[in-house]
Amino acid sequence: MAKTSRSMPQNLRHYLANPLALGYLGVVLAVCLWVAADTYFAASSGDAGFAGVWAFLVTAPTSLLVPFTGPVGLIAIPVGAIVQAFALGALYRHVTERRAHGTGNGVISA
Numbered sequence: 539m540a541k542t543s544r545s546m547p548q549n550l551r552h553y554l555a556n557p558l559a560l561g562y563l564g565v566v567l568a569v570c571l572w573v574a575a576d577t578y579f580a581a582s583s584g585d586a587g588f589a590g591v592w593a594f595l596v597t598a599p600t601s602l603l604v605p606f607t608g609p610v611g612l613i614a615i616p617v618g619a620i621v622q623a624f625a626l627g628a629l630y631r632h633v634t635e636r637r638a639h640g641t642g643n644g645v646i647s648a
Contacts (some may be wrong), residue, residue, distance in 0.1 A: 553627035554620075556634075562626050566619040569596045597622060 601618030
């Protein structure tokens, strides 16, 4: 059976529109909102915290490839989140499609 080639938007939709990838992106969004709220409220009290580190840790290891300095470091968070979600989506699709189509020898796995 020949595989059909997909365009880049079709690949992104195929691998990012599943529960695992969307759940991961939701967790990243929640952590980033928490970091933003903590930064806003801590700025008024003068207490500097390490809440911003969580945004990098939740998107690791991809976000750790870019240095943390300046605005360039903030680009690592969304790029890391998309790369990680794409990888999780590909894993999810592989497992679910393999289970749906059965194994190569004709036996369906339980």
